[in-house]
Amino acid sequence: MATVSETTLVTTGNESGTKWWTRFLDPSERTLAVLLLMPAALLLTLIIVYPVCRLVWTSFQNLSLTSGVPATFAGLENYTLMLEDPVFWETTWNTVLITLITVPGALFVGLALALMANLPFNVKWPVRLSLLIPWALPLSFAGLIFAWFFHSEYGVVNDVLRRLGFEGVIWFNSANWAFAAICLTIIWKTSSFMALIILAGLQTIPRSLYEAADVDGAGRIRQFFEITLPLLKPAIVVALIFRTITALQTFDIPFTMTRGGPGTSTATLAMYIHQNTVDFLDLGYGSALAVVMFALSMGVTAVYLRMIRAKR
Amino acid sequence: MSQDTTANRSIFSGKPLRILIGFILVVNGMFPALWILFTSLKTEAELTVKPITWLPHAPTIANYLRAFTDQPLLLFLFNSFMVAILSTALTLFVSVLAAYALARLQLRGRDLILSAIIAVSTFPLVTLLVPLFEIMRALGLLNTWVALILPYTVLSLPVCTLILVSFFEGIPRDLENSAMIDGCTRIGALFKVVVPLSAPGVFTAGILAFVNAWDEFLLALSFNSNPMLRTLPVGITLYQGEFAFPWPVISAALVVGIVPVAVLIVIFQERVVSGLTSGGIKG
Numbered sequence: 001m002a003t004v005s006e007t008t009l010v011t012t013g014n015e016s017g018t019k020w021w022t023r024f025l026d027p028s029e030r031t032l033a034v035l036l037l038m039p040a041a042l043l044l045t046l047i048i049v050y051p052v053c054r055l056v057w058t059s060f061q062n063l064s065l066t067s068g069v070p071a072t073f074a075g076l077e078n079y080t081l082m083l084e085d086p087v088f089w090e091t092t093w094n095t096v097l098i099t100l101i102t103v104p105g106a107l108f109v110g111l112a113l114a115l116m117a118n119l120p121f122n123v124k125w126p127v128r129l130s131l132l133i134p135w136a137l138p139l140s141f142a143g144l145i146f147a148w149f150f151h152s153e154y155g156v157v158n159d160v161l162r163r164l165g166f167e168g169v170i171w172f173n174s175a176n177w178a179f180a181a182i183c184l185t186i187i188w189k190t191s192s193f194m195a196l197i198i199l200a201g202l203q204t205i206p207r208s209l210y211e212a213a214d215v216d217g218a219g220r221i222r223q224f225f226e227i228t229l230p231l232l233k234p235a236i237v238v239a240l241i242f243r244t245i246t247a248l249q250t251f252d253i254p255f256t257m258t259r260g261g262p263g264t265s266t267a268t269l270a271m272y273i274h275q276n277t278v279d280f281l282d283l284g285y286g287s288a289l290a291v292v293m294f295a296l297s298m299g300v301t302a303v304y305l306r307m308i309r310a311k312r
Numbered sequence: 313m314s315q316d317t318t319a320n321r322s323i324f325s326g327k328p329l330r331i332l333i334g335f336i337l338v339v340n341g342m343f344p345a346l347w348i349l350f351t352s353l354k355t356e357a358e359l360t361v362k363p364i365t366w367l368p369h370a371p372t373i374a375n376y377l378r379a380f381t382d383q384p385l386l387l388f389l390f391n392s393f394m395v396a397i398l399s400t401a402l403t404l405f406v407s408v409l410a411a412y413a414l415a416r417l418q419l420r421g422r423d424l425i426l427s428a429i430i431a432v433s434t435f436p437l438v439t440l441l442v443p444l445f446e447i448m449r450a451l452g453l454l455n456t457w458v459a460l461i462l463p464y465t466v467l468s469l470p471v472c473t474l475i476l477v478s479f480f481e482g483i484p485r486d487l488e489n490s491a492m493i494d495g496c497t498r499i500g501a502l503f504k505v506v507v508p509l510s511a512p513g514v515f516t517a518g519i520l521a522f523v524n525a526w527d528e529f530l531l532a533l534s535f536n537s538n539p540m541l542r543t544l545p546v547g548i549t550l551y552q553g554e555f556a557f558p559w560p561v562i563s564a565a566l567v568v569g570i571v572p573v574a575v576l577i578v579i580f581q582e583r584v585v586s587g588l589t590s591g592g593i594k595g
Contacts, residue, residue: 032498033417037425040410040469047466048435051443058442113340116333127334128581130341135588136573137345138527140545141566145344148351148559156347159364192341193588200589241434249438252529256549270438270530277442278534290439297436 055294058287065281078288087264088289091272095293098183098268099247105187106243107236110194117195118202131199134192143256146185147172150257175265178258182266185253190246194239201235202228234308241304248297269293345570352376352563359560375564382558385565387540388547392569395457395532395543396525399464403472403521404514406465411476412502416485426477433470437463441534448535459535460543464528468521475520475587479513480506516587519580526573544569 059078063071082088117127134142149157150171158168171177205228213223251270254260260267269289277286351359352375353368379385414422444463445454453459483506491501507514532543542550548565551558577584 029418030420033413033419036409036413036417037419039406040473043406043462043466043469044432046447047444047463048432048440051440051447054443054446055440058446113337116337119330119333121330121334125581127337128585129578130338132577132581132584133341133345133574136523136527136577136584137570138529138545140527140529140549141569142344144549144562144566145348148348148563149344151559153362154359154364154559156364156366162363188340188344196585196588200585245434245436249436251438252545255529255533273438273441274530274534277445278537283442283446286442290442293436294439297434297439301434 052294055287055290058283059291061284061287063282063284063287065283071284074284078284081285082288082292087267087272088269090264091267091269092292094179094265094267095248095250095269095296097179098186098250099244101183102186102190103240103244103247105183106190106194107240109187109191110239111198113191113195114198114202117199131192131195134189135196137189139189139252140256142185142189143253146181146188146253147257150181172258173262175262178262178266182254182257185257186247186250189253190243194243197235197239198232201232205231237304237308241301244300244304245297248293248300345574348563348566348570351559352567354560356560375560376568379561379564379568382561383547383551383565384540385544385547385568388542388544389568391457391541391547392526392544393572395460395464396522398457399461399468399525400518400521402461402465403468404518407469407472407476407517408502408507408514410469411473411480412506414473415477415480416488416506426474429470429473432466433474437467438530441530444531445534453535455536455538455541457541460525460528460532463531464521464525467528468517468524471587472517472521475513475517476510479510483509512583515580516583519576519584520587522576523573 058071060074060076061071062069062074062077113131117131121127137145149155152158152168152170152172155171157171162168169177171181209227209231210223213227218226249270250268251274254266254268255271258266260271270293273286273289273293276282276289280286350366350368353371353373354365355368355370355372355374358365358369413419414426419425440463448454448459487509488501488505491505492498496504527545528543529545529549532546533549536542536546539547539550544565548562548569551562551565
């Protein structure tokens with residue numbers, strides 16, 4: 001907000017004869033602009049800028065609210081502790097794995113849903129609603145609903161498996177099956193947002209391009225790879241940025257489905273941060289963990305931004 | 313969904329195939345919500361029959377009665393509503409002011425501010441759990457609605473501001489100028505002319521902010537440990553049964569939680585789609 005001091009000094013000529021309070025009521029455009037941006041700037045400072053500084057600072061502190069000891073400077077202690085902490089590695093690995101599975105998964109399912117939804121349906125609202133409802137459903141609700149789907153005794157998934165002649169699976173007793181159930185749920189929940197973005201992209205592609213390709217004798221599959229996909233790329237990259245950042249923060253669905261179990265085999269980094277902060281009140285260690293997550297998401301954003309720039 | 317068939321034409325032009333594909337889409341989107349509705353209408357006895365039944369044989373509202381009496385579900389609903397509505401109102405107020413400055417006024421560094429807003433929209437709020445927890449604790453705001461309203465406002469601020477900027481830019485300046493000639497101040501013109509004319513944009517931004525706040529889980533779980541201040545997602549997730557997780561009651565509570573947002577979505581579906589996708593296409 002360096003512009004504040006400059007702009008308040010600017011007094012426009014036609015106001016020079018008026019009293020100071022009329023100038024206050026009808027300030028110059030630049031002053032007004034700064035005033036109007038103030039509330040947003042204050043909120044962002046309180047909720048993002050100051051907390052980010054505080055986060056980095058706390059990650060170098062010994063700060064546990066349970067001990068009652070005031071904070072002391074710990075240097076890199078929290079970070080070295082982290083490197084030797086198997087739960088840190090496990091939860092980070094789970095988070096990365098969830099991201100690597102569910103982001104491409106949601107992209108492919110979302111692309112398929114968008115291509116299907118782009119057909120010329122006579123009645124459009126059922127299709128639109130069936131893409132919007134999964135998006136609007138809270139992640140935690142999706143987790144609870146799918147936990148019931150995957151219930152070993154009374155779940156609909158095992159019911160269908162049994163009807164098809166398979167054995168039912170006890171999903172939440174095994175690390176791998178629980179992990180699979182979580183990933184399927186995340187893909188279902190997030191693919192509809194992908195589909196909405198991709199669908200909007202599809203609808204901006206001019207029909208004449210396909211007609212020209214028809215004339216040139218290009219088949220449907222070639223048209224898809226040489227017209228549809230390249231033109232969808234900007235929309236897809238933006239959707240991928242948002243999806244990847246939220247995948248790295250995965251908390252709600254594993255928490256509601258398994259609470260990280262069995263053991264810590266399906267716990268994510270966000271869940272470990274939450275546990276250290278809220279349950280153990282070890283703010284120093286929780287901060288160090290959060291710095292790692294912050295670095296991960298900054299890295300992802302940087303890679304994607306480079307992709308966008310390279311394409312332009 | 314456009315009139316022009318674009319990407320995939322003649323292969324799928326057969327009507328039966330199109331109906332089948334529509335059916336697949338609807339089942340994919342609706343089945344989980346429908347299934348939880350069916351579950352909520354079954355008696356406890358029916359829920360423990362094997363093999364399981366699909367449609368409820370003897371629909372009952374007993375689970376709904378229990379959902380409201382076993383736990384303070386009405387209070388959870390009230391907390392969720394108040395937090396979502398207050399944060400939506402605050403988001404709209406702050407983003408209307410900011411968007412007007414960005415869309416209309418001479419401003420140095422306008423492009424820089426816009427890209428900063430886009431950067432904030434991808435910010436991982438989870439990483440700020442610790443410092444926000446400390447700040448709310450220091451300000452004595454833990455176990456209040458305010459502890460959630462402030463972060464939720466920031467969560468929706470970027471997208472709402474971007475939507476409003478593009479709407480404000482579409483309002484003719486003449487209308488605003490004539491209001492100012494009639495004696496309105498600029499701020500008066502903003503709230504009497506620009507905002508009413510951008511009502512669709514304000515609505516879209518408001519719905520997105522409401523849904524964001526209604527859905528949030530981690531901060532609500534972390535900041536408000538007092539059961540009386542739980543929002544709906546937290547309240548339902550932390551439901552304690554006497555023995556196992558009480559699925560009949562949970563499913564009824566979930567339906568109660570889905571209905572308000574579903575109604576919003578059904579009424580304003582086209583606005584929501586345009587709001588969600590505007591960011592994606594421009595970026």
